[in-house]
Amino acid sequence: MSEVPFEPVNRPYAPMFDMMPSGGGSVSASSSVSSSDLYTGGTLDSSIDNPTRRLWQSSDSTGLGGAFQRVSDIEKFLAAVYNYYRGGGFYGILGYTIGNLLAVLFTITFAFTLTFLVDWSSLLSCTSPETCANAHLFKSNPLAGLSFVRFVFLISFLVTLAFWGLAAAGAFMTIREARD
Structure with missing residues (x-):
């Protein structure tokens, strides 16, 4: 049995599912990757650390007021949400x-x-x-x-x-x- 070498795909990280509310206010789960991407994986390159790039964006039609802001310290943010x-x-x-x-x-x-x-x-x-x-x-x-x-x-x-x-x-x- 031969092993298949793992070759990472060189692209910016993107979430697998978009859980943003659609126009009617309901949540839609639309996959942004194909099933083959689940097995080839992705890389977390330096684009995730770019402070000018937003991780999650929404349009103004969702009623959420534009784009979400990036969280600089996720552990502190989640602790604050839990508290x-x-x-x-x-x-x-x-x-x-x-x-x-x-x-x-x-x-x-x-x-x-x-x-x-x-x-x-x-x-x-x-x-x-x-x-x-x-x-x-x-x-x-x-x-x-x-x-x-x-x-x-x-x-x-x-x-x-x-x-x-x-x-x-x-x-x-x-x-x-x-x-x-």
Whole structure:
């Protein structure tokens, strides 16, 4: 049994099926290659990397607004499409992202308030209505007399706030990507 040598056909890559909507809005699958081309194969030459050449084109009669644009990074594009699908569209991504940022910011603010602003010694000494009348809920100077443990807590809150700032920047980029 003799083997047939593989000889690539030297022509630009073209998709095997054209899945563009026809004039009536339905999708037609018309083959752009013959059955013999399926076995001889094609080559992916430098014409695929030409940024001025569009990979897929449609006419204005399809209602799609002209030619599709080339995607420079297909992996990033498909990840963005998948994230858009999983997020439930733009408004789903917007709501989830803003809700997540607000929840983290509330947690940071609440923990900071309980740690630094509430005067716990005054509240814990409140045992009767007479002593509670003079109790102060908040400290007048929360950072006065800062112990080492409270200093470590303050640094951790600042680091957490910086993390929230980075998360807000990432959320802005996520929302901008979902909008595009």
